Amino acid sequence: ETVIGTPYPNPPDIEIKEHRGDRMLVHIPVTKNINGPVSMYRVIVSIELYQSSFIIDNLGNFTYAEEHGLPYYITAELDPEDIKNDFIIGDRVTYNGFYNAPLPLTNDIEVSLGVVSEKNNVRKIKYAESTNKIILNINEPEEVSPMVVALGAAIAIGVVLLLIGIGLLIILRKKIHLARLQRGSQSMPLSLSEPCVEIENSGFIQDEDERVDYYSNLK
Structure with missing residues (x-):
């Protein structure tokens, strides 16, 4: 009897094609697994504002995350046939027991992929180590x-x-x-010249004809 192992290599990143409001259109690439079959694909949503990564043991559906206050959850589990077409995250439909809840509008979100390999009642799951971070309100104007x-x-x-x-x-x-300046240029300068005053010579000046030769008289 063949025993399956943990899926390898790691699941690829989810390709984000478009996101509007509380929904996002993604393409889930086909995953290779050298340790067994690829039975299901899981889409994980993580609110980056509160959690940089998720704990696998606490990972559950949307209702479980709400009840336990966890900022991450499995939003859908898809058959390999379902990933042939693009998938809408947040369409409010239940996929294999996982409710695909509408996405929040104001938080940074990460979406990642998980691969489920199952055979002979043995189930192995591998989650992607890297995630695609998006900001869902990029097309939503902030109030x-x-x-x-x-x-x-x-x-x-x-x-x-x-x-x-x-x-x-x-x-x-x-x-x-x-x-x-204009008023100053139009005004005439005052004259400071002193008036000319004629001084009358009141002294007595004898005419030449009336002059007496006192020297001759002394002789």
């Missing part, structure tokens, strides 16, 4: 609080009014300065 919008608008208006006021003040000061 912005109206108060934040109003505050931002008020700040912007205040800054604009302040700049306008500064500009008007500068223009007004320039106009006042130019007006003062």
